[in-house]
Each structure stands twice: as C-alpha cells, then as structure tokens.
Amino acid sequence: MTASGASYTISGSLTPAQIAAVRQAAAEVLPQCRDFLASLVRIDTTNPPGRNYLECAQLIGHTLASLGYAVEYVEVPAEQLPALAPAGEGLPRTNVIGRLRGTEGRKTLHANGHFDVVPIGTVEDWRYPPFGAEVHGGRMYGRGTSDMKGGIAAQIFAVEAIKRAGLKLKGNIEQSGVVDEETTGVRNAGMGFLVDNGYIKADEIDAIVITEPLNTTNVCCGHRGTIWGTVTFRGRLSHGSMPGLGVNALHHACAFVQLATSTLCPRLADRRDERVIPPEARMASLAFTQLRAGDNINTVPSVAAVSFDRRLVPGETLADARREIADVLAALKATPGFEDLRYEYAENYATEATWVDPEQPIAAVFRDAIQVVTGQEAGIVSSPGSDDQRFPVHSLSPPLNATIVYGPGYISEAHVANESIDIAGELQVGLEVMALAFAAFLGVDAA
Template identity: 45%
Template sequence: MSVTGLRGAILEAVEELSPRMVDVLREFVRIPTVNPPGEHYEKFVGYMGDLLDGLGYEVEVLRVPEERLPELAPHGGGRPRPNLVARLPGDREGGSIHLNGHYDVVPAGSDWRHDPFGGELEDGRVYGRGAADQKSGLACQIFAVEALRRAGLDVGGRIVQSAVPDEETVGNRNAGMGFLVERGVIGAEDTDAVIITEPFGPEGIGLGHKGAIWCEITFFGRKAHGSAPMLGLNAVELAARFVSRVEEDLKPRLSQRRSSLAVTPAEAVCATLSFDTVQGGTATNTVPDRCRLTFNRRLVPQERLEEAREEILSLLEAFAGETGIRYDYRETYATEPVIIPEDEPLVRVARQAVRSLGMEPRLLISAGSDDQRFVVHGAGIENCIVYGPGRTALSHIADEYVEVEDLVAATKVLALILCGYLEAGEGDDHAG
C-alpha cells in the first residue's frame, strides 16, 4: 500500500472507530477514580485491562507492594495502587513505543450542571471529571493503535500501553509512572519513544513542563494572653509580614523571567510563586505561637531548583534575623524543569502529522508538572512528548468536558505519529 493509501486508510479507520471510542471514554468517566484518596482504581484497571485483552494485548497489572504504599502513595490511606501495562505481542526486535496516561482524577468539587461521573454526551461534548484530564487521552491512545491495525500496519512487538495512578498527587516518587520507571518497565535500554496523552489539544505538542517547589514554612513565635500581645511573639502577624516581603522583593523579579517556549495556559509564561494555605492560632484571646504557610513555586526552563531554593531561603534567613522569629522549611515536592530538544524524532514526526491535518503545530510546555519528568529525568529518555485530545483550560474545572471533534482529531494525529515513526524506522539505531 502506498503512503498516501495507508494514510487514508488510517484516517478512515479512526472515523469508523470513533463511536466506540466515545462509548469507551464515557465508561471510563463513569468509574470515579478520585485521588486523593484513590477510589475504584481496581475497577478501572479491570475494565481497561479486559478491553485491551479483547484487542489482543498481553495484559499485566503491577501493584505497588503493600509495605511501600506509605512511601509511594502517602495520600492513599493504604488503598491499592495498580498499574496496567499491556503489550502487543510480536517478534520484532528493538525498542518499543510506549503510550501512557493516568487514570486518576481530582475530586469533583461543586457547581456542576452535569453529573461529574455520568459520562454525559451532549452537543458534541463528553462531560465528566477526567473527560479532559485525561481519560480522553487513554481512549485516544487505545484507538489510535487500533486504527493502525485496522489499516493493515503491522505494529506487533513495538507498542506498549500503560495506565497509571497518582499523577494528580505528584510526588518526588510515586506509585504510578515513577514506580514503572523504578521497576524498569520504561527504560532507555528497551524503550525508543514515549508519548504521554495529557491534555494539550489536537495541535499542541508538549516538550516539557515548568519546574516546581512545594513547601511548608512554619513560623514559631511565643504565646501570650490576647490582652497583652506585647508579651508574645505573634507568629501569624509575622507570617503575614513575610508574605508581604516576598510580594515586594521576590515576585517582581520572578515576573521578569519568561519561558522561551510557549506555555499552556499562555498566562503562565513567567516564573511564579503563590502562597496557597495558612494555618495558625488557637483562639481569639491567645497570641499565636505558630503559623504554617505553604507555597507553590514554578520555575521556567532556564531556572534551576538550587537557585530557586536559595532565593527563598535567603529571604527567610534575613527576615528571621530582623524579627527574632524561628522557622522550619520543609519541601514536600520538587522537580527540575523538563525540556526536550525540538529535533527529537518524535517531535519532528508529530509536527508533520499535525500539519497534515491542516493544523499549525504549537510547541508548548506545561505550567504544571506531569509524569514526563519521570521519563526524561528518571529513565533518561528524551524522545518523549506529551500529546492528547483534552485542552488544559478544561482540566479540573466544574463541568469538565472534551469535544468529540478534538478527540477524533487527536486520535487521527496520534495514529499518524505512530505510523510515521514506525514507517520511517525511527529508533532502529537504538535497536541495532
């Protein structure tokens, strides 16, 4: 079959498969895999595993050992953490292309017009928590491969699919993608390429994400009766003064640091720091002796963790010297920025595939971190992109949805990416 004929057959196959793909996505959404704490994980993995088994995959479920759950899933309350790994059998030598998505979703929250776990189809949209982020990505990756097979392309021995938990609760290590990399399921010695189907939209190609520091700062003051505050050291008031210091000193400098690559969402192009929670005090007639703040620092690609850490610590040290307050600084999560080169084989093929459907490809990084960090920093695989049908702006909102049109378009693009990569023999040097 000619290249033109194969391409046409793939696109036709996606169209034929699209009603079933939408049905599968709706069933995915109806399983409320809410994290934290991690509900209905086994049910989802069982459903998706049966689906892939019926499509001819060799299916394996890798569960985090119970004794490691407190370490890798600290927000899970001991609930199981199953990872689904499915391989298309074949005797082709060389590395595989690994397609990955996470199946956990954030809590639904309030103000929904649609049932957050109803998988409702209305006006060309599938509604529900996870519809955009990222159960549509999981449906997309399954049916992109099916379109290749239906079009007659032999992909046996080269395709691996995985669905993992706990992306939404991040972590320096975690029970999902981090666990698979740690176990060697994804490794540079036998994986040529990785595509993570997070929501970047049909024209978006993810080359990385911002770095991050999540931190708790606890200020320790001195208690006193509320009628004689001068006898105490008010931790809440001093914490507020420190927040003001950061607003005046550090945030203006961060606003001058801009990513050289486009960011999704576009408004997040600069380095940022946000104080997000505050806890302090016990009663209105007692001077509080402690106050805990948490902040979320996001690094643009040219920044480094150690330098960002030192910026905040130097401000803290100077503030403590001026006020006499003691503090404790504890990071709960930290990652360097991720950025892959634009000349990686997957990037080249993805740009061509997007253009072939009349869209202009957008090379982006994400404002939030994702599982790409485990692949690039942990497994050492730079040939890794993020590409999925959902749109970032629709993630985590009330009435989250994905356009069926976007789902179908992205599945066509993903199928063409896989076809172009395999037909061009990308990765053969690695396999050799």
C-alpha cells in the first residue's frame, strides 16, 4: 500500500496488464539505457573546472530529439560566469531541456539531473579507467555512473519504457540535464540559472523529480541545511622572539575553535533528524575544516582565517545558526585577554534545510512504485548534503514543494574511487520505478 490518504497509487492508476507491460518494457530498453549511460560516462565532465559540458549537453539533446522531444540549449552568458561559475576557468556552461507533450497536456512532470562530476582523485586508486564505462561482474565502473549520469539515463529511458509498453502519457514530461551541481554555490549556472531565468516556473510544472542517487528503495524528501563560512581574525605582527609586542591572530583563531567546540558543538549533537541517511549524519554539526595563518616561522601572524562547515537539520534556520556562531565570538571577546579581538565573518555558501511533504502525490506514487518493483516498503529519507532540490523549493515563487529526489544507485558510491552502478539491481530497478511512477502520475492512454 502507498501512504495513507494518498490519491495516487500505481494500482489505482494503471491496470495489472499495464503494470506488467511497463515492467517488461523497462527490461527491454535496459540495454539502450546502459549504452547511453556508457556514452555519458565516457565524456569527462569533471567539475571543477567543468570540462566538455557542451559535448555532454549535445549528447543528451540529440538523444532526446531522436525520441521526439523539443530540445532547447540554455547557455549561461559569458559575463555571468565569474559570479555563477567562479571555479570554471571561463569554460562555457550549457544546460539542456527536452519537452515532450502528452495527449492531454494538463499536467507537467519535470525530471532533472546534473551531468558534471567530481574529480577522480588519484588515477592509481581506480581498478578500471575512470571514464571507461567498463562493465565487470554486472556493474558499470566510472565517474558519474552513480552520481548522477545513471539518473539521467534512467529518467530518459523510463519514458521510452512507457512508450514500448504501448502506452501514451496524458501529461507532459520534461527532461533537463544541468551543470555545476557539484560546485554548489548560493546560485549556480545549472538548476539555479534555470530557476532564476524562468526556464522552470512554479505555475507551469506540477512536480519535479531530481534523479540523484540516495538509495534505490528510498524516496528523498529533503536535505540538511549548510553554511560554509570563514572567520578571519586580525592581530598585529611582531618578531617571534618578542610575541608580547604583537597580537597573535592565530591564538585568537584557535581560541575561537576551542570555545565553539566545547560550548556549541555539544548542543548541536542533541539536535537530530532520524530521517537523514546515513545515521552518522543525523545530528546538526559544526566542523572546522581549514586554518590558514602566518608567512614564516619567526613572525607572530597578524591574520588567521578558520573555515567551518555547519550542517543544519530541519527546524533550524540559517538565521539561528549565524546567531549561535556570533554568540561564540561575542563570548570570546568578553573573555579576559581577548578584549582586542577583531574579526570578519564571511560565507561562500548557505542554504536552508529542506523538507517536503512525503504524503503529497509525487512522493506517494514513487513510494508505491518502489514497493511494486522491489517488494519493499519505501523509506522516506533526507539527504546528508544539499542538492538541486533547494532551488525549486527555496527560490521559486511560489515555492514548488512538489520536488523530491529519487534515482538509481547508492550515495555510498558518490565521489569515491571505483564509482560504479549495478546494472540489474540498481539501474534497472530505478528505471522500472520511474517508468511506473511517471505513468501513474501523468496518466496514460493506450497507443
């Protein structure tokens, strides 16, 4: 059974014969889906800096066009690249959108995936070529197989499975492939750019599915919030043999870290969200990640910068998180010996925590599809990190809260050496789940 009270179910929208036909068709299009995924993986779209984006966008666009979609390429103007893609070395940013109109066209579902991938790290750590898309033991290996070119391949061929099953979608389906998810940013040149510039509109789309991997049997309804910030402390230079003549900015930075760790971090550990996976990420947290100070060993540093990663759980707000950090700084300044504390606070990324209703139709129909395909009750989870869900939920007006995350594969494969996806156990399962959910949500007619 799907969620109590949900108005969308697989069995309520599709006949048993249609369900069987869609699942069989998903198995039949799996080889095409696999081959398309391999073609995507073989294009090195490492970000930063954002290589070969146009080539990858065109592969997606040409494939969509061959399948009957109206295709639009969305390139970020060069003058906006320094702000939206500061790590992009001026390389072009090209997104792609395909639109396929249904027989009735009264509803629209948008499926989205990013095609940039993180760097491979040390090539010697890879058992198989990181952009080879080689298949061994039923798994395809390569950067992006799981995060998240596998999701893009599955979302496109899920619609093809519906067609092959002899059905036509009543509603409209949109497919987008976007850039720069991996380099985040308060705004970005991918999903953020599409939202900001009206390519995705709340009043024209009924729901969005972002096909990131988290766990093939889970529907993701949110993610933790994030602040990436830096506090820069200012002191006064002096010779290392006469530290009393200076003001040691490094001492101030270390005192801040110590005070925050002893006072704020224990309070954060008590704030938990049991829906977050993995369990180790369920509590709010503050991690100090970088410390930069000093130019040489015999000089008291006048500048020290400490960076932090603050993760929020639903119920916390960015305003509250900033206030708590400010309170630690104020307490330090009130401590004897630190009356001359001078500092600047800056953020290079921040997003509120996100949670959408798991009982809404798009979430309910995916949960039901997972149970039909896997025989397991779907989990309702939250992601440990932020993703492109934040743009439709937080940046559209009105917010498009009918935005969930579901894709083939597991988050444990993301960003690791020897990244891979199981073709039958993950790619095919995700393909079947999407096909059934798309068909149930948008409705179908016999071809």
